[in-house]
Amino acid sequence: MQGINGTIFAYGVTSSGKTHTMHGDQRSPGIIPLAVKDAFGIIQETLNREFLLRVSYLEIYNEVVNDLLNPAGKNLRIREDLQGTFVEGIKEEVVLSPTHVLSLIAAGEDSREQPLL
Numbered sequence: 001m002q003g004i005n006g007t008i009f010a011y012g013v014t015s016s017g018k019t020h021t022m023h024g025d026q027r028s029p030g031i032i033p034l035a036v037k038d039a040f041g042i043i044q045e046t047l048n049r050e051f052l053l054r055v056s057y058l059e060i061y062n063e064v065v066n067d068l069l070n071p072a073g074k075n076l077r078i079r080e081d082l083q084g085t086f087v088e089g090i091k092e093e094v095v096l097s098p099t100h101v102l103s104l105i106a107a108g109e110d111s112r113e114q115p116l117l
């Protein structure tokens, strides 16, 4: 089985528009819904292969890596092996539909650190 890792990073100071860019609004979708739609669209058009999709969702806040899909996943370590770079112990949820991905991400949003303004 071949694996492909796709990672989207949003980087910037507080209120610079990371969340807006990733999620979009009523008028225009952001990077996450567009990427999810594309990925499932390609899968549907590819009849001769099977796909397994897993989603992780994390934040790096004040240099600390937190798993947004698992409240117990705090201060995780970034490591490297022959396959590449990975976050040790991060939850990877198998997803079956675009709605499934977007509901996971929405739940993860609620776990984010709230910046002190």
Ligand SMILES: Nc1ncnc2c1ncn2[C@@H]1O[C@H](COP(=O)(O)OP(=O)(O)OP(=O)(O)O)[C@@H](O)[C@H]1O
Pocket (backbone or CB within 6 Å): 012, 013, 014, 015, 016, 017, 018, 019, 020, 021, 115
């Ligand atoms: N391109 C844009 N068009 C319209 N409104 C925007 C745009 N980018 C950001 N905003 C608005 O600016 C505010 C701050 O943006 P956002 O919450 O995306 O920042 P952030 O970088 O995620 O902040 P934080 O680091 O605090 O989470 C929000 O009210 C958002 O709706």
